[in-house]
Amino acid sequence: MSLTNGEHSPTMKKYLEKNVFAEGELLKKILDLTLQEKLTTKDDEERKVVNFKHPHELQKILPLSINYSGCQSIEEIENILQQVVRYSVKTSHPHFYNQLFGGVDEVGLSAAWLLEALNTNVYTFEAAPVFVILEHYMVQQLCRFFGWDGGDGIFSPGGSISNMYSIALARHYKYPETKESGLFGRKELSHYSIQKGASFMGFGSNQVVVVPSDENGRMRAGALRKTIHRVKEEGREPLIACWGGAVILSDKHKHLLKGVESHENLVYGLADSIAWNPHKMICVALQCSAFLVKHKGLLSECNRSGASYLFQQDKFYDVSFDTGDKSIQCGRKADAFKLWFMFKIHGLDVFKKRVENAFEAASYLEREIENRNGFRLVLKQRECTNVCFWYIPPSLRGQPDTKEWWMKMHKVSDVSEARKPTRQLFIYLFQTIDLTVFGNIHDENTSLWHQLLRAGWSRKVLSWWGINPSNANTL
Amino acid sequence: MSLTNGEHSPTMKKYLEKNVFAEGELLKKILDLTLQEKLTTKDDEERKVVNFKHPHELQKILPLSINYSGCQSIEEIENILQQVVRYSVKTSHPHFYNQLFGGVDEVGLSAAWLLEALNTNVYTFEAAPVFVILEHYMVQQLCRFFGWDGGDGIFSPGGSISNMYSIALARHYKYPETKESGLFGRKELSHYSIQKGASFMGFGSNQVVVVPSDENGRMRAGALRKTIHRVKEEGREPLIACWGGAVILSDKHKHLLKGVESHENLVYGLADSIAWNPHKMICVALQCSAFLVKHKGLLSECNRSGASYLFQQDKFYDVSFDTGDKSIQCGRKADAFKLWFMFKIHGLDVFKKRVENAFEAASYLEREIENRNGFRLVLKQRECTNVCFWYIPPSLRGQPDTKEWWMKMHKVSDVSEARKPTRQLFIYLFQTIDLTVFGNIHDENTSLWHQLLRAGWSRKVLSWWGINPSNANTL
Numbered sequence: 024m025s026l027t028n029g030e031h032s033p034t035m036k037k038y039l040e041k042n043v044f045a046e047g048e049l050l051k052k053i054l055d056l057t058l059q060e061k062l063t064t065k066d067d068e069e070r071k072v073v074n075f076k077h078p079h080e081l082q083k084i085l086p087l088s089i090n091y092s093g094c095q096s097i098e099e100i101e102n103i104l105q106q107v108v109r110y111s112v113k114t115s116h117p118h119f120y121n122q123l124f125g126g127v128d129e130v131g132l133s134a135a136w137l138l139e140a141l142n143t144n145v146y147t148f149e150a151a152p153v154f155v156i157l158e159h160y161m162v163q164q165l166c167r168f169f170g171w172d173g174g175d176g177i178f179s180p181g182g183s184i185s186n187m188y189s190i191a192l193a194r195h196y197k198y199p200e201t202k203e204s205g206l207f208g209r210k211e212l213s214h215y216s217i218q219k220g221a222s223f224m225g226f227g228s229n230q231v232v233v234v235p236s237d238e239n240g241r242m243r244a245g246a247l248r249k250t251i252h253r254v255k256e257e258g259r260e261p262l263i264a265c266w267g268g269a270v271i272l273s274d275k276h277k278h279l280l281k282g283v284e285s286h287e288n289l290v291y292g293l294a295d296s297i298a299w300n301p302h303k304m305i306c307v308a309l310q311c312s313a314f315l316v317k318h319k320g321l322l323s324e325c326n327r328s329g330a331s332y333l334f335q336q337d338k339f340y341d342v343s344f345d346t347g348d349k350s351i352q353c354g355r356k357a358d359a360f361k362l363w364f365m366f367k368i369h370g371l372d373v374f375k376k377r378v379e380n381a382f383e384a385a386s387y388l389e390r391e392i393e394n395r396n397g398f399r400l401v402l403k404q405r406e407c408t409n410v411c412f413w414y415i416p417p418s419l420r421g422q423p424d425t426k427e428w429w430m431k432m433h434k435v436s437d438v439s440e441a442r443k444p445t446r447q448l449f450i451y452l453f454q455t456i457d458l459t460v461f462g463n464i465h466d467e468n469t470s471l472w473h474q475l476l477r478a479g480w481s482r483k484v485l486s487w488w489g490i491n492p493s494n495a496n497t498l
Numbered sequence: 499m500s501l502t503n504g505e506h507s508p509t510m511k512k513y514l515e516k517n518v519f520a521e522g523e524l525l526k527k528i529l530d531l532t533l534q535e536k537l538t539t540k541d542d543e544e545r546k547v548v549n550f551k552h553p554h555e556l557q558k559i560l561p562l563s564i565n566y567s568g569c570q571s572i573e574e575i576e577n578i579l580q581q582v583v584r585y586s587v588k589t590s591h592p593h594f595y596n597q598l599f600g601g602v603d604e605v606g607l608s609a610a611w612l613l614e615a616l617n618t619n620v621y622t623f624e625a626a627p628v629f630v631i632l633e634h635y636m637v638q639q640l641c642r643f644f645g646w647d648g649g650d651g652i653f654s655p656g657g658s659i660s661n662m663y664s665i666a667l668a669r670h671y672k673y674p675e676t677k678e679s680g681l682f683g684r685k686e687l688s689h690y691s692i693q694k695g696a697s698f699m700g701f702g703s704n705q706v707v708v709v710p711s712d713e714n715g716r717m718r719a720g721a722l723r724k725t726i727h728r729v730k731e732e733g734r735e736p737l738i739a740c741w742g743g744a745v746i747l748s749d750k751h752k753h754l755l756k757g758v759e760s761h762e763n764l765v766y767g768l769a770d771s772i773a774w775n776p777h778k779m780i781c782v783a784l785q786c787s788a789f790l791v792k793h794k795g796l797l798s799e800c801n802r803s804g805a806s807y808l809f810q811q812d813k814f815y816d817v818s819f820d821t822g823d824k825s826i827q828c829g830r831k832a833d834a835f836k837l838w839f840m841f842k843i844h845g846l847d848v849f850k851k852r853v854e855n856a857f858e859a860a861s862y863l864e865r866e867i868e869n870r871n872g873f874r875l876v877l878k879q880r881e882c883t884n885v886c887f888w889y890i891p892p893s894l895r896g897q898p899d900t901k902e903w904w905m906k907m908h909k910v911s912d913v914s915e916a917r918k919p920t921r922q923l924f925i926y927l928f929q930t931i932d933l934t935v936f937g938n939i940h941d942e943n944t945s946l947w948h949q950l951l952r953a954g955w956s957r958k959v960l961s962w963w964g965i966n967p968s969n970a971n972t973l
Binding site: 047051056057058064076079081082093094100104108112113114126130135141143144146148152155156160164180181182183184187191312326351352354355356360363364366368 | 529
């Protein structure tokens with residue numbers, strides 16, 4: 024190989040000559056495709072949300088196979104890119120109604136592209152000076168939104184991991200010795216959070232205690248108090264985990280988070296940590312999840328392992344900015360930058376409006392459902408923008424909802440027929456719900472079928488949780 | 499608000515009018531910036547790798563503050579973007595030597611941009627049909643590279659999480675009941691892997707058993723056998739975790755993974771899982787981590803929680819492609835696409851060459867170090883492309899390396915002076931190493947100082963682990 028800086032070895036030369044595109048050409052193609060295919064445009068609802076193909080069909084259609092020599096022409100590459108876009112879901116489409124996320128914001132997408140181009144890792148200040156400072160700033164800002172002064176936090180790869188952080192911190196706060204000695208031989212602990220986290224982290228899913236909720240699906244403060252009392256009497260120790268939401272940005276709706284903020288104390292005990300996923304209602308490109316902690320220092324204490332090859336303490340700069348050892352990851356994306364850039368460019372008023380717009384849209388949908396024959400709201404009082412409803416077929420309308428009536432609801436013909444996205448103009452979500460959650464029905468097999476295509480609601484269909492700012496405006 | 503599809507509510511109208519840039523304009527700016535600032539170009543070594551500022555300086559320089567009204571002009575936005583780029587590390591620079599990752603490949607970056615624009619989530623086939631199929635294909639392909647037919651796998655947010663997956667699976671394979679009952683009351687378990695994972699997952703870091711390595715830093719197969727025997731005698735149960743590497747792509751170097759592949763059995767016991775981070779030697783944009791499992795079905799068994807609102811079983815398509823319940827995440831990025839796209843466009847030969855090029859560069863550096871006065875290699879035989887060496891100041895050269903000599907090495911003046919990136923033409927990594935790892939020296943405070951700037955090696959400096967394909971060619 025060449026020993027002179029700047030010259031290339033024979034193998035690398037061959038590689039460079041082989042390239043079938045000029046420098047930057049492929050990146051330009053992606054920009055063109057993004058604009059031509061309107062991947063970030065929200066107002067073209069006549070296009071299909073998806074060209075649906077079954078898995079086995081798509082396996083045949085897509086040019087899956089890889090080989091040793093790669094692509095030989097730019098046309099071949101273009102064709103691959105077009106196939107990928109053609110059969111992908113257009114998540115920014117106004118009729119994409121998903122319970123988790125919606126379309127991406129162009130400002131947020133710009134930030135995401137720049138992040139990818141800079142390709143760095145926020146594990147040390149040295150590797151990502153700008154992004155480490157921005158994450159530090161955003162964590163402080165978000166804590167202040169919730170009334171915490173001097174809290175701490177970290178951006179994690181999603182809400183599930185954030186929830187695991189909260190469990191780990193609660194365990195460490197109560198039993199710091201478990202960091203080294205583990206859970207072996209301890210008394211049992213309890214907490215409410217995802218079962219996965221409990222299994223993954225060695226508690227076991229049996230330790231998850233479900234706290235009863237009221238008729239609107241809200242956790243009952245009294246029941247929480249009783250549950251905590253009960254598990255303590257059983258000799259177990261309760262761990263309280265986290266909650267979150269973009270409504271903190273709206274003066275009109277932030278009261279929904281009372282009890283999480285430090286100003287009020289409506290729920291028994293104040294939250295010690297908050298998991299907020301701006302990749303949901305804020306429309307930051309997936310992934311963007313903030314995990315905030317009220318207790319400064321706890322995150323580091325809990326997760327620090329002090330690997331000297333990563334986190335040297337004798338550097339020439341202030342190593343307190345090397346935040347990597349707070350994390351359970353090593354490589355970690357600078358997701359905080361996307362949120363900061365969106366707040367910076369748009370200003371907070373835009374997000375306030377977006378949140379309020381989504382709430383308005385949810386109210387509108389609720390009124391429509393109440394006034395439309397054959398539909399019934401699941402909850403009397405909505406807590407957020409999630410609108411849940413039943414579809415009642417003509418033969419079952421106007422009858423008392425006895426146990427027998429619910430059994431018949433269960434017999435409504437299979438949803439698969441109704442849900443086939445033949446028109447492909449929208450995607451929404453349905454859920455098979457155990458009705459015992461919603462009433463006194465005890466048949467665990469009773470299910471909800473959304474026969475909405477059949478019902479002629481194809482342009483107005485909404486699902487379990489579906490409204491967010493990227494589709495609120497098309498209702 | 500407007501009830502007609504396509505029209506905008508007053509709040510949204512105001513928001514849309516407020517935008518200070520035309521549709522697509524900001525994305526074009528990012529492309530221009532990427533090309534102008536040569537963020538993906540690897541052959542301009544005269545530019546600075548970083549404009550270094552201390553954390554407190556950068557906090558003053560960056561326009562951190564956010565407000566309610568946002569930016570009022572495109573110039574303001576451009577200025578922000580330029581500041582972000584100016585003070586960020588140019589990780590694609592030929593003199594960026596990091597132990598974890600290097601510059602991004604343009605093909606991989608194109609895939610990353612498209613992924614961000616499509617903004618989807620690989621938790622179900624329905625939400626990400628193309629990317630779910632591609633991940634499925636890549637997992638099968640990667641398993642085949644390692645000689646496994648019919649294995650399973652998942653792309654995770656980094657190697658640390660992959661290692662936790664491997665621990666979770668090993669625990670589940672041996673003790674499936676712990677998924678529900680937790681670790682409470684169990685006999686203690688042991689494994690070797692990251693301490694963080696052990697703490698996070700409830701084992702406790704004390705359970706991590708270190709297996710002795712030979713003089714070249716390789717785990718001793720005999721010692722591993724003895725360690726397993728010993729912990730079993732202590733009434734504990736060993737869990738074997740994972741290993742990985744891009745060398746599988748090179749016929750010349752893949753023998754280094756013997757024992758991991760199923761063809762050979764050089765190490766005691768074959769690997770049950772492999773963690774491979776293509777965001778390291780393959781230069782995929784961070785994050786791209788594959789976790790592969792030999793035992794089909796185990797990943798799903800171990801992590802499944804069956805949340806009905808996410809993973810309905812009565813859909814109209816083959817739900818075995820809804821891979822989300824294998825994961826401990828809910829929202830998960832389609833990182834597999836980036837790797838697939840790079841393999842597809844470049845062809846596997848390019849990666850073979852890149853890997854071999856990095857090995858050649860490491861050999862060249864090794865020879866240079868051996869022949870240069872005042873430098874000494876740490877390992878007699880290099881295992882991968884990581885070249886580790888000591889710098890010996892003139893006053894300590896030509897003397898026997900007694901305990902006293904090593905003590906003097908420790909007194910070499912502080913590295914912080916030597917390492918200040920005043921010229922900012924390269925970034926490399928140093929590590930304070932406990933010398934007991936490398937010999938019979940028992941002073942735990944003895945440290946390694948890389949005084950390389952002072953030594954005049956500014957253009958040839960290499961660090962602990964530093965060579966990968968994005969910088970191999972500039973040696």
